Amino acid sequence: MLTFILRRLAFTVLTMLVVSLLVFLLLELNPGSVAVKVLGPYSTEEQRQIWMAAHGYLQPLWQRYAIWLQHMVTGDFGDSIRFKVPVAEILWPRLWNTAILAFWTFAILVPLSLILGVLSGMREGSPLDRAISIASIITTSIPEFASAVFLAAIFVFWLGVLPGTSAMSGGFDWAQLVLPVMVLVLYDIGYVTRMTRASMAEVMTAPYIRTAFLKGIPFHRVILRHGLRNALIPPFTVIMLQINWLLSGVVVVEFFFAYKGFGALLLEASLNQDIYLIQACAMVAVLVAVTTQTLADIGYTYLNPRIRLQ
The missing domain is CATH 1.10.3720.10 (MetI-like)
Incomplete structure (x- = not known):
């Protein structure tokens, strides 16, 4: 019984990792798109580049995912664009x-x-x-x-x-x-x-x-x-x-x-x-x-x- 429970918990963790990777790739794969959503469609390219550099979006993809996953696990979801407060x-x-x-x-x-x-x-x-x-x-x-x-x-x-x-x-x-x-x-x-x-x-x-x-x-x-x-x-x-x-x-x-x-x-x-x-x-x-x-x-x-x- 204990083995079954541990197996199910391991499967749960694995499922969460796979889903987190899919969510990250769907929403964060293109840093420029993220910058447009955060800064708005009328922001300049220079403003977007400055924002991406300040928030680590110019780092390699795997590093960005590791940092993003760490923030998700610790409950640091970032700031809401709509409400202007932490998520x-x-x-x-x-x-x-x-x-x-x-x-x-x-x-x-x-x-x-x-x-x-x-x-x-x-x-x-x-x-x-x-x-x-x-x-x-x-x-x-x-x-x-x-x-x-x-x-x-x-x-x-x-x-x-x-x-x-x-x-x-x-x-x-x-x-x-x-x-x-x-x-x-x-x-x-x-x-x-x-x-x-x-x-x-x-x-x-x-x-x-x-x-x-x-x-x-x-x-x-x-x-x-x-x-x-x-x-x-x-x-x-x-x-x-x-x-x-x-x-x-x-x-x-x-x-x-x-x-x-x-x-x-x-x-x-x-x-x-x-x-x-x-x-x-x-x-x-x-x-x-x-x-x-x-x-x-x-x-x-x-x-x-x-x-x-x-």
Whole structure:
């Protein structure tokens, strides 16, 4: 088990190195292009040469990459072109805001989708199964921007019980989190529910489940002790994948509700060609992606004893 964990950690580090090299080559290979983005299109060639010399862009490529990688590891991402402050001063607060949004989304999404999926898979083909399946398909097929408009029309303009924006300009406000969390939960709950339902339905037809029933073991014990643990293996992987989506895939929701999160920051950095901010966002997003996948693989071994024994 320890060997497996060390192997996964080594793979994570290697993945980060490969991605960092790709990000560096894509965004920093041409020093002149970087100088234009930083100084602006109306800067002179002399000004660009002076800037490149002052910031080490005339050094060999491998030296520039080594210095750039060192700065990335230590959290020195440079200064934002758009905000005129160090990137770290903007990145970490925005990342924390998205973490808050993701936490409450998961706190509602995970237990609700697992319960619905298990109930649906336990009684495959029943009226409850069909109702949950239809609701899951409907919610998954509606994109975030459509559900955001629909929910805002109901709770903001019709009922008037929730604020229409979540900018938190007057400080943290729980009411401003309700609509963004609701939109994210509605969009993702159908997908996780369907995965859980399919896994539970497959487990319910397994020979060991039928044997447990034939032995006279109560229904709830068969489900809780034998069926549920095996049924949670595929949904666990899917749920871990949703962390990546909640980090950088919530651009639409954050932009619609003016929520100052990581996704909106990435969009703003791209629109303004803020190269250092784009680099920092890309590396953080990849770090979260490979970390969550490593945790998913490790957690998978605990849920599936056959992998752990191998």
